[in-house]
Amino acid sequence: MTDLTERLENKASTAAAPDSEATLGELMSAFEEFKRTNDGRLKELEKRGAADALTEDKLSRLNQALDGAKAAMDRLALERARPALEAGRPEQGDEYKDAFSAYVKRGEEKALSIGSNADGGYLVPTETETEILRRLAAVSPIRAIASVRNVSSSVYRKPVTLTGPAVGWVAETAARPQTTSQTIDAIDFATAELYAMPAATSAFLDDAAVDVGQWIADEVNTAFAEQETAAFVSGNGTNKPKGFLAETQVAEANWAWDKIGYLATGVSGDWPAGDESDVLVDLVYALKAGYRQNASWVMNRKTQGSVRKLKDAEGNYLWSPGAAAGAKATLMGFELVEAEDMPDIGAGTTPIAFGDFRRGYLVVDRMGVNVLRDPYSAKPYVLFYTTKRVGGGVQDFDAIKLLKFSAS
Template structure:
């Protein structure tokens, strides 16, 4: 935990330093005159670096939050320590949960035998399928591209876990009812509140592959640990997409699908928002929700907002500068989601509101399992990852979207 916090602090300081030493002077130049070609290229390079800092910080913040949730979850499951052991037992159990959440923990071998069509193998003989990790002169390190995960989750979506996958029904207040004016000695008026329901299913997502025993034995990196972690991440990426834009009915209902449009942009601007559009979107959400509200947007939408200027040509966007905290926009944090639509005509590229009203249902946790028997005939080790989940916006007044105007 300490090392993650230190990494967050270091990246935030580097981001702030980059803005103050390079970004701010360029922004001041832009307020006085147009950029030269070299200045524009330098600013665009700085913008890409700034976005990279945000993505890396958000990834670390999500990791820190997962670890904190694991610790709390372990404490809840273990209850009082007198029944289940001492503080060391609680910490050990929390570590095990963290391993599951990261996709690092594997259960006992399975006897599941897949069909021939299901088998995909990583092996030494094919370079891209694992051979590139084996060699006579080889660094025992692996270069991995960074990945973006769910901005909806990072913005505070509520997660609840059930032991079984039967349908969960949540009663929901649909209308408040109303009072009315009354006259002396007459029946008091008033209408009753109404109710409806939100239902949560358990849609199944998985990842499966085999690794040759030669690759397991010869690779200079922990190929088993890498594959199981990537399988867990792959499921996180897939479910993150569903929680953002899932169509419902046969998959989770994404927050963009469930939310209503709070502001439609102007015509003739390619779907880009103005500063006034952002204010209107924010004010389309009732004040009680704004206390815990956040922005979630695609990368191109964030870039479009960051380029907005005042009448003097100064950029309206300012970096937060707080260690480990996301950037702020009109007083609320901003989270990027790679699955939101890019800026475009008719596209819903930005959402604003209280994302704790978006509920994610998990059946248990992600299962990462290994079998030495499933692919015995081809001398491979089989791995599979499985998660059952659903999601829906339980309060459609809590989150609104910005939609680009017509062409």
């Protein structure tokens, strides 16, 4: 087992593409070993009141190994799905793409007027913008499960119905009493500027083999994904999207529109002393049936490591690994999305979210990604100030529930 653990840990730290079948086999083997080790830890707890330090260390390494094998499989799936960027620009033609390439490489600005931006810089070709957004969906966990709306203005206003019109049953000839009208409100989703500033040497840009669109997409997608994911989770809404954890949180019994409901574990900073998994079952059924059909769990890696140890009343593990490249792990049959910006388990924190994020959270993308070339600020490097506008916020407050590690 030591050799298997070391191989999987190596996969977590290397960028080399793995063999998907071999990695899948090792992932499942590691999960079986994880279950055997955790069963032994539970027996030690029952017998002596404490687990052996070697057992805890092995379990920790197996947790890391499982994460590493899954990350390796996902990298391979992303590489295989990567499209070429040579299809041209239908709206502007290859002439614009060639002119944009000349601008990035040498600073030439001819034929770029149709893509100019009043704030400075030029629009990237369509296929490059599409590639950036596609990769954001692949590496930004909240964007991947939320609704995404493309807009051309700086603010998107979404009407929502708080209460519908009153209806009822009546006899064929009975009087129809006047009904109350429905209540409609509107939620504004403002877009804010997100930027990255990759740098390149002149020698790199002079290389004729360099696809500048692909290079820009490679450089900015991770930076964009990290920043926007943090905002989608806990952003305060000031010059950034508003995260679902930044909304007012209330106990589920007191839930009202414009607030996110939570269930408490009953213990500050920890799981309940007994029947730990019951609070997860309660959280699932705090969500209405219409939302549960497409619901997902959202938590960070450390919380997932804790959840992996939980069993149901029959002794079955609640967590299961994704059985294919690109497939997500599941918890109680629902997909588990790993978002590192979720808080750790602690006193009063809400490290676990459960809900239909497609209906619950809206990401607003303003069309267009702009690039401004700067060869002066960091000589001998050329900087590329790359910006896009994105907003986000909760659009249905009943679609997301939280688990709070508190006494009440």
